[in-house]
Amino acid sequence: MQHIISILIENESGALSRVAGLFSARGYNIESLTVAPTEDSSLSRMTLVTTGSDEIIEQITKQLNKLVDVVKLMDLTEGAHIEREMMLIKVRASDATMREEIKRLVDIFRGRIIDVTDVAYTIELTGTGEKNDAFIEALNEGSIVETVRSGVSGIARGSRSLHI
Amino acid sequence: MELNGAEILIHFLKDEGVEYVFGYPGGAVLFIYDELYKQDDVKHILVRHEQGATHAADGYARSTGKPGVVLVTSGPGATNAVTGIATAYMDSIPMVIITGQVHTWAIGSDAFQEVDAVGITRPCVKHNFLVKDVKDLAATLKKAFYVATTGRPGPVVVDIPKDITVDKTDYTYPDSVDMRSYNPVVKGNARQIRRAVDILLGAKRPMIYTGGGVVLSDGSKELVDFTRHMGFPITQTLMGLGSYPSTDRQFVGMLGMHGTYEANMAMHHCDALIAIGARFDDRVVGKIEHFCPDAKIIHIDIDPASISKSVKVDVPIVGSVPVVLDEMMELIKQSDSKPDLEALGDWWTQIDEWRGMDCLRYDKDSKLIKPQAVLEALWNITNGDAFVTSDVGQHQMWAAQFYKFDKPRRWINSGGLGTMGFGLPAAMGAQLAHPDDTVCCVTGEASIQMCIQELSTCKQFDLPIKIINLNNRYMGMVRQWQEFFYEKRYSHSYLEALPDFVKLAESYGHVGIRIENPADIEGALKEAMSLKDRLVFLDFITDQTENVYPMIAQGKGHHEMHLSSERELA
Numbered sequence: 001m002q003h004i005i006s007i008l009i010e011n012e013s014g015a016l017s018r019v020a021g022l023f024s025a026r027g028y029n030i031e032s033l034t035v036a037p038t039e040d041s042s043l044s045r046m047t048l049v050t051t052g053s054d055e056i057i058e059q060i061t062k063q064l065n066k067l068v069d070v071v072k073l074m075d076l077t078e079g080a081h082i083e084r085e086m087m088l089i090k091v092r093a094s095d096a097t098m099r100e101e102i103k104r105l106v107d108i109f110r111g112r113i114i115d116v117t118d119v120a121y122t123i124e125l126t127g128t129g130e131k132n133d134a135f136i137e138a139l140n141e142g143s144i145v146e147t148v149r150s151g152v153s154g155i156a157r158g159s160r161s162l163h164i
Numbered sequence: 165m166e167l168n169g170a171e172i173l174i175h176f177l178k179d180e181g182v183e184y185v186f187g188y189p190g191g192a193v194l195f196i197y198d199e200l201y202k203q204d205d206v207k208h209i210l211v212r213h214e215q216g217a218t219h220a221a222d223g224y225a226r227s228t229g230k231p232g233v234v235l236v237t238s239g240p241g242a243t244n245a246v247t248g249i250a251t252a253y254m255d256s257i258p259m260v261i262i263t264g265q266v267h268t269w270a271i272g273s274d275a276f277q278e279v280d281a282v283g284i285t286r287p288c289v290k291h292n293f294l295v296k297d298v299k300d301l302a303a304t305l306k307k308a309f310y311v312a313t314t315g316r317p318g319p320v321v322v323d324i325p326k327d328i329t330v331d332k333t334d335y336t337y338p339d340s341v342d343m344r345s346y347n348p349v350v351k352g353n354a355r356q357i358r359r360a361v362d363i364l365l366g367a368k369r370p371m372i373y374t375g376g377g378v379v380l381s382d383g384s385k386e387l388v389d390f391t392r393h394m395g396f397p398i399t400q401t402l403m404g405l406g407s408y409p410s411t412d413r414q415f416v417g418m419l420g421m422h423g424t425y426e427a428n429m430a431m432h433h434c435d436a437l438i439a440i441g442a443r444f445d446d447r448v449v450g451k452i453e454h455f456c457p458d459a460k461i462i463h464i465d466i467d468p469a470s471i472s473k474s475v476k477v478d479v480p481i482v483g484s485v486p487v488v489l490d491e492m493m494e495l496i497k498q499s500d501s502k503p504d505l506e507a508l509g510d511w512w513t514q515i516d517e518w519r520g521m522d523c524l525r526y527d528k529d530s531k532l533i534k535p536q537a538v539l540e541a542l543w544n545i546t547n548g549d550a551f552v553t554s555d556v557g558q559h560q561m562w563a564a565q566f567y568k569f570d571k572p573r574r575w576i577n578s579g580g581l582g583t584m585g586f587g588l589p590a591a592m593g594a595q596l597a598h599p600d601d602t603v604c605c606v607t608g609e610a611s612i613q614m615c616i617q618e619l620s621t622c623k624q625f626d627l628p629i630k631i632i633n634l635n636n637r638y639m640g641m642v643r644q645w646q647e648f649f650y651e652k653r654y655s656h657s658y659l660e661a662l663p664d665f666v667k668l669a670e671s672y673g674h675v676g677i678r679i680e681n682p683a684d685i686e687g688a689l690k691e692a693m694s695l696k697d698r699l700v701f702l703d704f705i706t707d708q709t710e711n712v713y714p715m716i717a718q719g720k721g722h723h724e725m726h727l728s729s730e731r732e733l734a
Binding site for chain 1: 283291294469474
């Protein structure tokens, strides 16, 4: 099953490699990983998406907690949570029909066209990973020039939170 | 007071109470060595290879409980230390390794003797640091010692660029350390301890299985109290030996691949198992599906990640072994229920029947020297009271089986990583820490050659180690596996062109004795022990065909043991 693990980690050089190294050394799977500093610049927040059996996820959280730089972590999937991923996608849009079609699709998915040239549109789309997947599928095969996905960020709903 | 980084380091080590630093100089650490030169408080032991430095610091740490300290230069100094760091990591040994680094402005430029020490050591340290500002140096060193020695101990690397050793700042010894991200648990969860006590008091066939965690946490006294009070049989892992007296009746021997028949059978048939400071290693557990099939399992460990990592347990207790055992004893003494003595009596009858198989039997009338006989004689002659280090292979297993350790921290070997070359340098560390005790290194002719250069260090520092070389002209354990599992194709396990170890020892300034006749074993050992101030290299020419028994083949259960080639079980 897919799990989204949020991690507060000391914002120090090498912290990311400790997490990434743990996953490769122990053969765990990383589907996506996002990192950025928090409002407290001494802390970084990571959102890590992984899959595995309950036993493996238990080991992953224990091993992550064991890293000296990890301050706190939370498995978001254990409770109600929100996940978002931002995607930038450049598609071919060279004639009016194509442009119209893409515009309509972007509206349906509540995305935005953020760059327009003679030959291409660049679209910004935010949502769950699944929504972004669905948008890619809805586009005409062959019309995609390039795709950039930020990886999933997540946060717990309500009063449940990850802070120190 | 304002000091440069090198001065701060030496002041800090002194203030931290560090007695010995094991090291080897080089370009990046020359300022540090210059400061070492100017003082006498911190003694430096010059090794002949950085691997030797790490193993020596490791042997010092294992035999004392204090952190071992290593100082090596950048680049090859750091990479040579990696094997020793990984060895300490696998066995959770507290060590602080200071590696020199190129100047901060040269980092990343492929400078001379530059290597990413933090990156290379990351997977085999508990934590590591790169010091980028001299102002952080003292606090970082304090953190390094704190992390290395608390919780589940382990090695910590501090990488110090050369310019940091020159830069100046004010120094005061940091008394305390504050790390919001690191707070190891000590006390166990009261509810889980209560559940454990209920299981133990209700057990009909209980079993205690303990590991290196008891030694590391100095929990031997609490373990002995608990075990005696309960009257349960106890088995220990390779790393746990000595934390319960091996000569005691309740001790049923080591368990696992080369454990005793009685220990493994008792594991297989027990109905309640308490694992204390042990990590269910694959050499101990065998096939997980066959592991203690009828038992409720309780596991005490300081490291939550060790619990239910391989074997799923029923009662997890995270905490320090002596603290949890004390809490448990309190509850047991208060409890109205008592151990079921009748069931326990039947259980002991069964165990004694297994014990009657005499699984460690070997041919005592052999005309060739049996390695087991050497170890039995060593145990007798040293009154079971020596510090014994070992390398890795058959001799290591025989030492574990035949040298009956009654005290913790006396048995020093590389259990997790299985590092050949560990024994001699580890013995140096143990001997420095215990100058008046007998320190023996049990080794083989293959292992000893992996760090043989340290014979020179032993000469320089007058370390009167007794080397027990069980010389069978084979990499014995490799040969044994090839005999059993590779149809006797002895691929590259035979050592041709061995040195004359007697002459080799003599050329390093030591005493060498070759023993080829079983009748001479005792005399030679006695002679070696009488040479109190000399390192003696005893080269025992042993039976080449001897195998380590009993044995559980990899992937088999505890009940599927081989006793010997002549004595197969039904």
